[in-house]
Amino acid sequence: MANKRTVSFKLNGNDVDAVVEPRELLIHTLRERLSTTGPHIGCETSHCGACTVDLDGASVKSCTVLTVQCQDADVLTIEGFEKDGKLHALQEGFTQEHGLQCGYCTPGMITRAYRLLQENPNPSEEDIRYWMAGNLCRCTGYQNIVKAVQYAAEKLSSAQEVS
Amino acid sequence: MAATLDLIERENALQGLGVSRLRKEDARFIRGKGTYIDDLQLPGMLFGAIVRSPYAHARIKSIDKDKALAMPGVAAVLTADDLRPLGLHWMPTIGGDTQAVLADEKVCFQMQEVAMVIASDRYTAADAADMVVVEYEELPAIVDPHKSMDADAPIIREDIADKDEVSHGKRTHPNHIFTWEAGDKDTTDAVFDSAAVTVKEEILNPRVHPCPIETCGCVASFDKVTGKLTVNVTSQVPHLFRTVVAMLSGIPESKIRIIGSDIGGGFGNKVPIYPGYVIAIVASIVTGVPIKWIESRIENISTTGFARDYHGIGELAADKDGRIKALRFFALADHGAFNSHVSATVLPAGLFSICTGSYDIPAAYCRVDAVYTNKAPGGVAYRCSLRVTEAVYLIERMIDVLAQKVGVDKAEIRRRNFIKEDMFPYTTSLGWTVDSGSYHNALDKVLRAVDYEGLLKEQAEKRANGELMGIGISTFTEIVGAGPTKVCDILGIGLFDSCEIRVNPTGSAIARLGTMSQGQGHATTYAQIIATELGLPSDEIQIEEGDTDKAPYGAGTWGSRSTPVAGAAAALAARKIRAKAKTIAAHLMEVGEADLEWEVDRFNVKGNPTQSKTMKEIAMVAHTGNLPDGMEQGLDASEYYDPPNLTFPFGAYVCVVDIDRFTGETKVRRFYALDDCGTRINPMIIEGQIHGGLTEAFAVAFGQAIPFDENGNHLGNSLMDYFLPTSFETPHWETDETVTPSPHHPIGAKGVAESPHVGGIPCFSNAVVDAFAHLGVTHMDMPHTAFRVWQQCKALGIDKRDGA
Numbered sequence: 020m021a022n023k024r025t026v027s028f029k030l031n032g033n034d035v036d037a038v039v040e041p042r043e044l045l046i047h048t049l050r051e052r053l054s055t056t057g058p059h060i061g062c063e064t065s066h067c068g069a070c071t072v073d074l075d076g077a078s079v080k081s082c083t084v085l086t087v088q089c090q091d092a093d094v095l096t097i098e099g100f101e102k103d104g105k106l107h108a109l110q111e112g113f114t115q116e117h118g119l120q121c122g123y124c125t126p127g128m129i130t131r132a133y134r135l136l137q138e139n140p141n142p143s144e145e146d147i148r149y150w151m152a153g154n155l156c157r158c159t160g161y162q163n164i165v166k167a168v169q170y171a172a173e174k175l176s177s178a179q180e181v182s
Numbered sequence: 183m184a185a186t187l188d189l190i191e192r193e194n195a196l197q198g199l200g201v202s203r204l205r206k207e208d209a210r211f212i213r214g215k216g217t218y219i220d221d222l223q224l225p226g227m228l229f230g231a232i233v234r235s236p237y238a239h240a241r242i243k244s245i246d247k248d249k250a251l252a253m254p255g256v257a258a259v260l261t262a263d264d265l266r267p268l269g270l271h272w273m274p275t276i277g278g279d280t281q282a283v284l285a286d287e288k289v290c291f292q293m294q295e296v297a298m299v300i301a302s303d304r305y306t307a308a309d310a311a312d313m314v315v316v317e318y319e320e321l322p323a324i325v326d327p328h329k330s331m332d333a334d335a336p337i338i339r340e341d342i343a344d345k346d347e348v349s350h351g352k353r354t355h356p357n358h359i360f361t362w363e364a365g366d367k368d369t370t371d372a373v374f375d376s377a378a379v380t381v382k383e384e385i386l387n388p389r390v391h392p393c394p395i396e397t398c399g400c401v402a403s404f405d406k407v408t409g410k411l412t413v414n415v416t417s418q419v420p421h422l423f424r425t426v427v428a429m430l431s432g433i434p435e436s437k438i439r440i441i442g443s444d445i446g447g448g449f450g451n452k453v454p455i456y457p458g459y460v461i462a463i464v465a466s467i468v469t470g471v472p473i474k475w476i477e478s479r480i481e482n483i484s485t486t487g488f489a490r491d492y493h494g495i496g497e498l499a500a501d502k503d504g505r506i507k508a509l510r511f512f513a514l515a516d517h518g519a520f521n522s523h524v525s526a527t528v529l530p531a532g533l534f535s536i537c538t539g540s541y542d543i544p545a546a547y548c549r550v551d552a553v554y555t556n557k558a559p560g561g562v563a564y565r566c567s568l569r570v571t572e573a574v575y576l577i578e579r580m581i582d583v584l585a586q587k588v589g590v591d592k593a594e595i596r597r598r599n600f601i602k603e604d605m606f607p608y609t610t611s612l613g614w615t616v617d618s619g620s621y622h623n624a625l626d627k628v629l630r631a632v633d634y635e636g637l638l639k640e641q642a643e644k645r646a647n648g649e650l651m652g653i654g655i656s657t658f659t660e661i662v663g664a665g666p667t668k669v670c671d672i673l674g675i676g677l678f679d680s681c682e683i684r685v686n687p688t689g690s691a692i693a694r695l696g697t698m699s700q701g702q703g704h705a706t707t708y709a710q711i712i713a714t715e716l717g718l719p720s721d722e723i724q725i726e727e728g729d730t731d732k733a734p735y736g737a738g739t740w741g742s743r744s745t746p747v748a749g750a751a752a753a754l755a756a757r758k759i760r761a762k763a764k765t766i767a768a769h770l771m772e773v774g775e776a777d778l779e780w781e782v783d784r785f786n787v788k789g790n791p792t793q794s795k796t797m798k799e800i801a802m803v804a805h806t807g808n809l810p811d812g813m814e815q816g817l818d819a820s821e822y823y824d825p826p827n828l829t830f831p832f833g834a835y836v837c838v839v840d841i842d843r844f845t846g847e848t849k850v851r852r853f854y855a856l857d858d859c860g861t862r863i864n865p866m867i868i869e870g871q872i873h874g875g876l877t878e879a880f881a882v883a884f885g886q887a888i889p890f891d892e893n894g895n896h897l898g899n900s901l902m903d904y905f906l907p908t909s910f911e912t913p914h915w916e917t918d919e920t921v922t923p924s925p926h927h928p929i930g931a932k933g934v935a936e937s938p939h940v941g942g943i944p945c946f947s948n949a950v951v952d953a954f955a956h957l958g959v960t961h962m963d964m965p966h967t968a969f970r971v972w973q974q975c976k977a978l979g980i981d982k983r984d985g986a
Binding site for chain 1: 204205207208209210211212213214215216218220221223303304305392393394395396397444445446447448449476478479700701702703866867869870871873874875876877878900901902906908909910912914915
């Protein structure tokens with residue numbers, strides 16, 4: 020096919036190449052070319068946040084990012100959270116606090132919460148509710164998602180104090 | 183003491199009934215390793231995109247596929263004419279009607295399916311769909327259901343225009359679907375005629391959409407060699423889905439496999455059989471390769487399973503003290519262009535007749551007229567057990583209207599009318615037998631918790647200062663767990679459910695059920711039920727559902743039916759196993775079965791607990807030759823459970839709102855929800871379900887509506903326009919419980935997930951209206967957006983600051 024570009028970027032710490040049309044969206048490249056199906060598609064209009072990934076240190080809705088914009092970028096998806104068989108504090112928090120039901124929004128939620136905790140390690144409930152407002156959940160009513168983020172924040176900050 | 187500790191340890195090891203066990207499902211979801219429909223990629227798979235009608239009502243003059251077919255990567259373009267020779271251009275609906283799979287000569291709602299393009303990938307398919315040229319002749323559309331049965335109304339369904347019955351009795355107009363009534367009209371009318379007090383209110387439940395974050399979709403895969411059709415699909419009812427596909431296609435049901443893997447939320451949106459699924463199936467049969475079809479969000483909101491659109495009129499007759507003597511409810515139901523929602527054959531208006539609520543009402547009559555309009559089909563969805571939401575909304579609003587009329591406090595009027603605890607099981611004047619309840623107790627507990635007297639005092643002070651504060655109460659009774667096959671069937675299939683359990687030699691087990699989780703946590707909770715019944719650890723009990731080649735037949739998960747029906751089947755299948763285990767234990771210990779007693783995970787010889795056989799020991803023996811004479815090997819059982827009755831969970835909710843009279847903005851200051859769902863299987867999951875249901879109630883009450891213009895054009899079908907609450911505006915929820923077990927359920931459990939939605943919506947509305955009650959307002963229709971509430975303030979002349 021004509022008019023394809025090779026885009027190289029880092030995905031969860033690994034170098035990847037994708038050959039894509041310029042119009043291809045990052046979410047489709049991740050899901051259909053790179054077997055990274057954790058980020059989901061819920062609206063295709065940047066509202067629901069199910070496709071949230073971390074791109075060069077910022078949360079983005081990957082349904083409205085072109086893959087060709089990602090040359091040399093550093094992309095983190097839910098698949099990059101578990102390290103050496105150890106869950107990230109957020110993954111643990113979502114289970115411990117029952118912060119998920121159908122699980123569809125969960126990868127985006129965790130990825131967004133990760134960015135929040137990078138920027139603000141000790142968020143208040145209001146901070147969390149404000150920061151997470153771009154990620155929609157229809158099952159949980161958010162209350163346990165807030166608790167899950169608080170759980171992770173506490174766990175990460177106490178780990179830091181120890182180290 | 184040591185013995186007691188041992189018992190507690192053994193109980194804890196089971197992680198059975200009543201424990202807030204963490205969910206088994208989470209391990210894959212928190213890693214992004216769920217398997218949702220769009221995650222599936224099969225070799226050679228093609229992608230389908232639907233060409234949809236821009237008009238709500240139009241004749242199709244021509245369809246030109248040539249430009250689309252000429253595009254590289256396009257394999258086929260299917261229209262009704264291609265499906266016609268196979269007899270697949272129309273399909274049966276689960277509401278007893280037929281629906282066009284692809285529009286047959288005319289379209290009856292905007293975005294109706296006209297053609298499907300099959301192409302190499304989703305981009306090519308979308309491009310090619312734009313290249314299919316369809317010529318239409320626009321027809322006048324009916325959007326307002328009140329005009330559907332006008333003498334000169336355009337006929338929406340020409341295909342059935344001369345039929346005097348669709349599926350639920352005689353029709354009186356080509357746009358009439360059915361009229362259904364319950365109760366004794368004459369007796370009720372007589373009570374109204376002589377009543378001291380009557381109230382009447384028009385009450386709308388607007389058209390809304392459940393909008394799960396995952397849209398609908400499927401991958402259909404027909405194997406030409408074996409003749410087997412496999413459909414992975416977002417279906418809450420995989421077994422019914424298989425039966426419909428068999429009826430439709432003529433493929434033997436044994437050669438159809440429906441697989442529902444992980445589903446990204448359902449809320450009733452994923453119950454019906456949609457044209458997209460059927461076209462994908464046909465396309466796979468035609469092309470011989472797997473076909474994936476995934477809805478966009480706009481397609482989802484525009485065309486699949488909406489909820490409500492019930493235009494009601496509520497009337498109550500009472501004595502001067504507010505004791506209700508009779509109820510009369512009417513509803514005009516807008517079902518859209520096809521009657522396609524889930525409904526039991528004999529209950530076309532579902533369970534609407536639960537509208538007498540929690541109250542002892544001696545006479546009642548209700549009637550529902552369902553009509554066609556040029557809008558997408560549906561009506562029953564959204565955490566709603568078949569029109570229960572509409573019914574509960576009406577009674578919970580109307581009792582407030584009555585309270586205002588007779589000048590009785592809104593909590594007190596409920597107390598005066600509650601079915602009393604000693605009246606259960608209580609048969610309502612519309613014929614339902616409510617299994618159990620403790621309404622006074624629940625309400626009193628909530629009023630104490632929120633300091634109701636203090637709130638009333640504060641409200642009086644605020645009113646004196648010109649401020650708007652509302653206190654909403656909802657004391658609802660739900661009806662869930664459809665249902666007894668004598669009243670509940672879909673397409674002739676009874677709404678029983680099932681469970682098969684196999685215990686392995688080493689004492690682990692697998693259980694398969696006819697339901698389908700969409701986030702409810704079945705893999706966790708069913709295992710807890712079985713763990714307690716069998717004395718085996720829930721961690722070693724594997725739950726499977728959703729694959730029709732593996733699971734026994736059942737009617738799926740909707741209407742909070744999983745626990746009341748399949749949960750009962752799980753308990754009873756386990757009891758069959760335990761009965762066999764007891765016979766084996768008696769044989770092994772050479773005592774009579776009457777000499778044994780069950781203790782957590784084992785059978786003890788009465789009076790000699792040192793002599794015992796654990797379930798794990800018995801499981802191994804069941805796979806040896808050391809069995810009583812004539813007994814077969816194995817330790818398994820199945821149960822098809824036909825419930826004797828539905829279950830009736832209830833609750834008492836209080837909501838406190840503050841309204842800014844200058845902007846109309848409403849702040850939910852407090853929401854306290856007490857739910858009674860009988861025996862509690864997993865309190866953590868129950869609380870999660872309640873949080874979610876309340877949030878969906880908040881969405882409906884404060885922002886959701888699917889608007890149309892007069893030509894039937896959608897005015898809000900993306901998430902840009904359609905309100906889904908975010909974490910920021912969602913209120914904080916407080917939950918509480920009482921426990922009144924269901925007397926007819928094997929473990930006393932009722933359903934729970936719908937209660938917060940059903941009970942929550944009127945609680946919010948009651949709070950908003952209560953804020954204006956002292957100004958003479960008796961009702962305001964949802965959604966209570968700031969603009970609409972401000973309009974109420976403006977109409978009352980309270981929207982301006984002094985001197986402004």
